[in-house]
Amino acid sequence: MEDAGAVALIGNTATTYLNFSVAMVTGNQNPFNGFSPDEMGLFDAMMHPEYNSIGQVLTEVKVAADRVTGMGEDLITWHNYAMNLLGDPSLSFFVGIPQEMNATYQFYPGSNPLITVQAEPGAYFAITDENGVLLGADFTGNDGSGFLNLDPVTTDNIILCITAKNKIPFLVEIIVTGSTQNLLANSQNQLSNYPNPFNPITTISFNLTTENLENAELAIYNVKGQKVKGLSPSLCHPEPFDKLRTGSVEGRGKTTVIWNGRDNTNEQVSSGIYYCVLKQNNTIIASKKMILIK
Template sequence: MKHINIFLSLIILIVFCTVDVHLSLSQWTQSNNGLGNSIVNSFAIKGNIIFAGAYGSGVFLTTNYGENWTQTTKIENEPLVSSLATNSNNIYAGTLWYGLYLSTDNGANWIQTSFSNASVYALAVNENSIFAANNSVYVSTNNGANWTLRGLTTSQVLSLAVNGNYIFAGTQNSGVFASSNNGMNWSQTSLDNETIYSIAINGSNIYAAAGPHLYLSTNNGINWSQTSLNYQHIISIAVSGTNLFAGSNTFGVYVSSNNGIDWTQRNDGLGNLNIEAFCIINNYIFAATNSHSVYRRPLNELLAIVPLTNVLPVSYSLSQNYPNPFNPVTKIRFDIAGSSVTQTFLTVYDLLGREVSVLVNQNLKPGTFEVDFNASNYPSGVFYYRLTAGDYSETKKMILVK
């Protein structure tokens, strides 16, 4: 029996030592098969289809979550696609200088709408209304056949977002404007002297990316507070549940799980740190970059962990996951001890020792933390999870039963 135990221990040791080589695989990976190194700066989703707008290359689509991309029929004049939106079967492509194009067959054919010979910096959809922004805001209620000017003629409008009856417009140098009647009237919010590159909404939370600062409003723009992410040149935002993603044009991707109070930079694997746009679908997050096309990463690899207490642990420890067995989500709690920041990894492996997911890969201060492992995309079976922090390492087993 002693020889058997030694033999099994050696197998486990060899497996997990071998897996160390693959830690770098849990990172952003380039999703550019068919895209090349296009400059991509906009996304739109229609069902399980992702559309990507590229400068000078038109619109691409993927039906398998970025495994490969296909160029749709070229838009006349091969314009720079600056914005995308979908509404039912309609796909709208806003361009620089050539206006707005419409496709009703997933890009097999494009027609130029009557909004032509102008740049379209942003698009938004509210039920049957499509809003297009350049030096003002226009609206169409008949799929782009006709357009009506809806004000904001004092500044370039760079971003649009819809929240119920409210429409928000981010402008150059004049902050955020809001309308509560489908754009008939606009009022300037208290965020009134910044250039707003992107707006994202999650419930009552409205986020505005203003380059040096990222702002939050919880009352439809009446008041704004500055998040802790400052001077990072933020130009794109995305939200998923309680998680917030911010893209910089210089410093890559930042992640927050508490409405912008705390942030973690997550750039491992990114070949370009100019993040133009995000797209979240099917537990993946996509990042559009300025010169390296699109990158993709499993969403659960980026979600920030949750600190549970301010009491400092006296030792490192890894708790048994709960519930166990589980389906499909389980929680893993661990303690980080010491007096300084520690590079920490929490990694999940399958029964053969193959890396499944990296739940944590960041510098952590001493404390007690908890992270979710979502196994929705994995079959039933035995998994191992290992905590590595400094010289400390511990592995435990968990069972997924579907």
């Protein structure tokens, strides 16, 4: 079907004839007759790209009603039930049994709360407030990670919903007021940068044990969620950043990285907001908002 915007789907159940049978999709009286593009009239009749408002659809479906006609062997029972779906025709349809989604999240409260998620690659995640107002939405990357930086939240709670193809949606209510759990997680890793704002150099510091350091990754993202600078696969290879040094603080490895405001192609990035994200075993464990000014 040509991409024409919203599409109305008016679906009906099969019509039962006592004296003969009709294939549902093709409308052919031979139920064993093969499908072909020329015999999809009934299916095509269910799709209505010409309807661009819910009012048109609701008017059209009023013609559908249960009824019985005929007597004896000519008895026909009609079972017409309308289902109205208005959506983008680019939506993908699939058949399968939804599986549990393996998803986790971290919430970092503050004047501009930050939410990080780890789920299926390409999963869609959205944040709404208690009143159903959308606060932000995005897709996870190829590694399944993603994050959203929110404007100041005025409600006590927010709702995180993560969806992916053939997965049961992951839905959780997050308490905004008085939330300290993830502040503690961030303080344990002590991810920070100084100065902040900076121009053009900033020093990024964090604490990890030597064991966790081997499986860690540090990366810089822009506000679009695009990685502009990365250190991978482990922090034992500091070449993507200007300088890295490791010490020991209370049994945890203190790592310091100096970033000069350049991306992986050694181009100077523009001024604006950036996020320093620390991952361990491909899971986000801390993040820090940084501001580059010129």
